[in-house]
Amino acid sequence: QVQLQESGPGLVKPSETLSLTCTVSGGSISSYYWTWIRQPPGKGLEWIAYIYYSGSSNYNPSLKSRVSISIDTSKTQFSLKLTSVTAADTAVYYCARVPSRDGYPPYYFDYWGQGTLVTVSS
Amino acid sequence: DIQMTQSPSSLSAFVGDRVTVTCRASQSISSSLNWYQQKPGKAPKLLIYAASSLQSGAPSRFSGSGSGTDFTLTISSLQAEDFATYHCQQTYNTPWTFGQGTKLEIK
Numbered sequence: 001q002v003q004l005q006e007s008g009p010g011l012v013k014p015s016e017t018l019s020l021t022c023t024v025s026g027g028s029i030s031s032y033y034w035t036w037i038r039q040p041p042g043k044g045l046e047w048i049a050y051i052y053y054s055g056s057s058n059y060n061p062s063l064k065s066r067v068s069i070s071i072d073t074s075k076t077q078f079s080l081k082l083t084s085v086t087a088a089d090t091a092v093y094y095c096a097r098v099p100s101r102d103g104y105p106p107y108y109f110d111y112w113g114q115g116t117l118v119t120v121s122s
Numbered sequence: 123d124i125q126m127t128q129s130p131s132s133l134s135a136f137v138g139d140r141v142t143v144t145c146r147a148s149q150s151i152s153s154s155l156n157w158y159q160q161k162p163g164k165a166p167k168l169l170i171y172a173a174s175s176l177q178s179g180a181p182s183r184f185s186g187s188g189s190g191t192d193f194t195l196t197i198s199s200l201q202a203e204d205f206a207t208y209h210c211q212q213t214y215n216t217p218w219t220f221g222q223g224t225k226l227e228i229k
Contacts, residue, residue, distance in 0.1 A: 045166065045209055045220040060217040061123075094165055107213035108156040108171035115165050 002027040004095050004113035011119050012089075018082040018118055022095030025076065029053055033098035034071065034078045035109065038091040046091075050098060051078055085120045092117050124148050124212050128221035134229040139200045143224045145193045145210035154214035157186055157195045160223075161206045169208075170195065202228075 008020035022034070035050040049069040051057040057069050063082070071078040082089060093116055096109040125148035135141050145155065153173040158166035168177045170186035173193060183198040197204055205228050210221040 044222045045211075047211075047218040047220070058216050062217070105154060105213065106172040106175075107154070107218070108168055108177075108211075109158075109166070110168050110171075110177065112165035112167070 002097065002111045004097065004111055006093060006095050006113045006116040008116060008118070010117060011121065012085055013122050014086055014120055015084055018080070018085050018089060018120075020080045020093055020095075020116065020118070021077050022079070022113055023075075023077050024097070029071070029073050029076045029078075031100075031102075033100055033103075033107070035096050035098050036069065036080045037094045037096060037109070038089075039094070039115075040088075040091045048080065048082075048093075052103065087120050090118065090120045123217055124151060124215055124219055126210055126212055126219050126221040128208075128210055128224045130224060131222065132225040132227065134227045135200055136229050137200055137202055141197045141200055141226065143195045143208050143210075143226075145188075145195070145221050147191045147193075147212055147214075150190045151212045151214035153189050154212055155186070155188065155193045156211045156213065157184075158209045158211065159204075159206045160209060166209060200226075 003025045005023045012018045030053045033050045036048040039045050049059045051069045051071050066083045068081045095113045097111040127146045155173045157170040160166040169180045169184050174186045185196050207223045207225045209223050
């Protein structure tokens with residue numbers, strides 16, 4: 001059974017960098033897209049970015065200037081960095097898997113991590 | 123960005139009811155529409171992908187339909203464990219976007 005687990009600090013100071021890692025177990029990291037999503041308390045879901053196992057990536061333009069995603073296939077992990085955070089970045093951050101047939105649609109999120117709450121506060 | 127609008131935003135129903143949630147896209151997204159169920163404090167769970175394909179393990183009382191701009195999620199006979207928030211998502215174009223959610227409550 002594929003499992004994803006987010007890890008990283010639960011509290012980040014304003015203007016600093018939020019760093020999260022998602023560890024994948026029970027399955028291969030190859031031949032999939034891997035993605036980050038966030039959900040502010042009491043609000044809806046926002047897609048942040050995805051990365052293909054080969055390293056190609058795509059970002060939400062609303063965050064593109066501050067976000068980067070990377071992958072380490074040897075550790076079966078992928079990571080998110082979000083710079084210059086503000087209180088508006090307080091959210092539960094989820095990682096998820098996106099299956100695809102050789103990189104083609106349909107795209108959907110079939111396995112999710114449990115989520116980790118990141119609070120931006122001094 | 124493609125805007126996804128769900129209706130209603132909240133819904134009350136009885137166990138055993140047939141329930142329909144709709145999702146409208148601001149432009150055509152073909153069949154690139156997914157539905158997720160989310161319970162409080164939990165991650166979303168995939169129910170339907172590509173508008174009408176039932177995810178493995180999802181109960182058969184869930185079904186999806188539609189293409190282009192208008193989509194529906196139907197629960198044929200509501201069970202107690204179905205009370206949750208439902209989200210639609212388009213993956214036709216990036217940025218992938220979600221609807222605002224529909225909260226389904228017990229009447």
